Amino acid sequence: MAGEGGAGPVIETARLLLRxxxxxxxxxxxxxxxxxxxxxxxxxxxxxxxSDAMVDLARARAAADGICFQPVIEKAGGxxxxxxxxxxxxxxxxxxxxxxxxWRLARSAWGQGYASEAARAWLRFGFExxxxxxxxxxxxxxxxxxxxxxxxIGMRRDTAADFAHPAIDGASPLSPHVLxxxxxxxxxxxxxxxxxxxxxxxx
Numbered sequence: 064m065a066g067e068g069g070a071g072p073v074i075e076t077a078r079l080l081l082r083x084x085x086x087x088x089x090x091x092x093x094x095x096x097x098x099x100x101x102x103x104x105x106x107x108x109x110x111x112x113x114s115d116a117m118v119d120l121a122r123a124r125a126a127a128d129g130i131c132f133q134p135v136i137e138k139a140g141g142x143x144x145x146x147x148x149x150x151x152x153x154x155x156x157x158x159x160x161x162x163x164x165x166w167r168l169a170r171s172a173w174g175q176g177y178a179s180e181a182a183r184a185w186l187r188f189g190f191e192x193x194x195x196x197x198x199x200x201x202x203x204x205x206x207x208x209x210x211x212x213x214x215x216i217g218m219r220r221d222t223a224a225d226f227a228h229p230a231i232d233g234a235s236p237l238s239p240h241v242l243x244x245x246x247x248x249x250x251x252x253x254x255x256x257x258x259x260x261x262x263x264x265x266x
Contacts, residue, residue: 070083070129070190071129071131072192074184074185076159076180076183079180080136080138081134081136081148084121088143089118091142091143092134093109093111093114096114098169100166103170104205106231121133121148130189130193132146133148134146135147135172137177144168144169144177145172147164147178151255157224158224161199162195162199163199163201164185164189179216186216186245190250190251195247197245199218199245203239204239205236217250220243226239227240
């Protein structure tokens with residue numbers, strides 16, 4: 064269903080509200096993107112202008128595609144704790160076309176299972192509502208926490224599809240990336256299992 068303040072679905076889980084972006088999300092989002100610990104597997108932290116531009120781009124993508132990374136709101140306190148969502152990548156990646164699942168959570172939200180809760184809800188939306196056949200995720204080879212959580216939500220690494228990310232300097236240790244895949248049949252068999260997560264940070 065369409066959400067308040069912008070395009071995109073509204074999805075609820077036991078503890079979380081996954082909704083479209085609002086203007087007031089820009090302040091906590093910028094604080095998160097300015098945290099070196101949160102951004103340790105990215106080339107740099109983001110300035111306020113860069114962070115705001117990312118929100119504007121996500122809104123435009125949601126309007127065009129019906130999906131994009133969306134805010135994660137903790138129901139109990141109403142706090143913005145990061146984003147999780149589905150996205151159609153535009154970079155010239157070697158495995159396009161695809162739909163990816165992506166995420167980023169503030170440090171204050173780590174270790175509480177929020178990433179897994181939100182990611183599983185988005186996987187369900189992608190497979191059951193959007194009718195997708197496959198959802199992928201990718202990250203830097205060095206990002207062991209993210210790779211572990213991809214595996215917990217049922218994704219499996221496609222070792223033949225490792226690649227150098229075109230938006231990152233090839234000399235950077237963050238350039239080598241791994242690709243994980245999850246097909247609808249594998250998701251259907253995995254979804255009854257235990258909690259998993261998807262995040263740039265410990266779940």
